Amino acid sequence: MKKVLVTGAYGFLGKYLIKELLDNGYSVVAFGRKKEELDKLKQENVETYVGDFCIKKDIVNASKNVDFIIHAGALSTVWGKRENFINTNVEGTKNVLYACKKNNIKRLVYVSSPSIYSGKVDRFDIDENDFDEENKLNYYIESKIMAEKEIHKTKNVPFVIIRPRGLFGIGDTSIIPRLIKANRKIGVPLFNNGKNIVDITCVENVALALRLALESKKAVGNTYNITNGEPREFKNILEELFKQINEPPKYLKISLNLMYGVSSTIEFIYKIFHIYKEPMITKYNICTLGYSQTLNIEKAKKDLKYIPKMTLSEGIKKYAEDYKRNKVL
Numbered sequence: 001m002k003k004v005l006v007t008g009a010y011g012f013l014g015k016y017l018i019k020e021l022l023d024n025g026y027s028v029v030a031f032g033r034k035k036e037e038l039d040k041l042k043q044e045n046v047e048t049y050v051g052d053f054c055i056k057k058d059i060v061n062a063s064k065n066v067d068f069i070i071h072a073g074a075l076s077t078v079w080g081k082r083e084n085f086i087n088t089n090v091e092g093t094k095n096v097l098y099a100c101k102k103n104n105i106k107r108l109v110y111v112s113s114p115s116i117y118s119g120k121v122d123r124f125d126i127d128e129n130d131f132d133e134e135n136k137l138n139y140y141i142e143s144k145i146m147a148e149k150e151i152h153k154t155k156n157v158p159f160v161i162i163r164p165r166g167l168f169g170i171g172d173t174s175i176i177p178r179l180i181k182a183n184r185k186i187g188v189p190l191f192n193n194g195k196n197i198v199d200i201t202c203v204e205n206v207a208l209a210l211r212l213a214l215e216s217k218k219a220v221g222n223t224y225n226i227t228n229g230e231p232r233e234f235k236n237i238l239e240e241l242f243k244q245i246n247e248p249p250k251y252l253k254i255s256l257n258l259m260y261g262v263s264s265t266i267e268f269i270y271k272i273f274h275i276y277k278e279p280m281i282t283k284y285n286i287c288t289l290g291y292s293q294t295l296n297i298e299k300a301k302k303d304l305k306y307i308p309k310m311t312l313s314e315g316i317k318k319y320a321e322d323y324k325r326n327k328v329l
């Protein structure tokens with residue numbers, strides 16, 4: 001039985017990934033800093049290792065006798081101190097690469113992000129090479145680009161990079177809960193009447209893509225976009241979601257240019273005064289909510305044989321059923 005070490009094991013994606021791996025005959029080492037969270041993952045074929053991948057010896061020791069590493073752990077947020085993003089997402093990834101070399105890991109799958117394509121512009125059918133290496137819309141984006149560069153620079157570590165767009169599903173703490181909360185308060189911000197096209201992904205499909213990235217012979221040395229392959233108007237998705245959870249949608253129609261200007265000013269003030277609490281709006285949020293972004297996933301379909309196993313509507317329904325049962329955001 002092949003053994004996979006998963007970083008970010010008890011994160012949103014990590015839990016789905018572990019299930020996908022176990023369901024397909026792998027054994028797993030769940031790696032993370034919080035013992036109490038790791039204990040919840042303990043089951044047959046899941047070992048746990050309490051450690052921090054920013055500490056080289058932790059990740060080296062944890063990955064002894066492991067075949068593969070999937071590095072899904074990250075500081076995954078839109079705001080914070082630059083040094084924390086660099087330390088976790090860049091230096092941490094360098095430690096994972098070091099562990100791969102030291103322990104002759106057969107393949108590293110790195111979870112990067114299509115946020116590197118983001119900007120103040122509509123973009124359609126983006127392929128994997130189509131991004132600005134100097135994109136500094138936020139420190140998260142900068143750190144993901146830097147981490148990818150470190151992976152490319154490192155010799156003798158077979159790698160695959162996966163860039164999954166906008167994950168949603170049960171357990172999500174960012175995308176859908178934020179929309180529902182906004183809907184209950186001031187309304188969901190809507191630019192251009194919500195006609196911008198978004199291209200999001202059921203978390204189950206991302207877990208599938210990561211497993212396929214371990215298995216595909218063609219994948220080594222390559223980078224893949226992952227989405228559901230169902231680009232839709234933002235407002236159209238919102239209406240389906242709010243219908244499913246029986247809450248009437250409330251929209252806050254605002255000017256994109258105005259809000260981008262406001263968010264730039266807020267960021268400027270936060271930076272000057274070293275405020276690390278996430279502002280109510282950021283330039284990145286405005287770009288994500290206001291501009292179209294669709295990804296080309298043909299390469300993943302061809303090389304990984306990636307076929308999404310859950311449609312957007314199925315994902316929304318599943319989320320809504322759980323939400324109506326538990327009312328937890």
Ligand SMILES: NC(=O)c1ccc[n+]([C@@H]2O[C@H](COP(=O)([O-])OP(=O)(O)OC[C@H]3O[C@@H](n4cnc5c(N)ncnc54)[C@H](OP(=O)(O)O)[C@@H]3O)[C@@H](O)[C@H]2O)c1
Nearest residue numbers: 008011012013033052053054072073074076113164166167
């Ligand atoms: N969610 C999305 O929409 C999305 C989209 C594209 C890409 N991604 C990428 O997908 C991956 C998973 O995202 P997610 O949404 O599952 O994020 P998440 O829920 O925040 O999970 C990330 C996990 O990484 C762990 N971690 C952070 N620093 C660590 C360290 N130094 N040592 C050990 N563990 C550490 C965190 O554990 P602690 O609790 O100990 O901090 C957390 O459980 C990330 O690489 C993210 O950048 C996410």
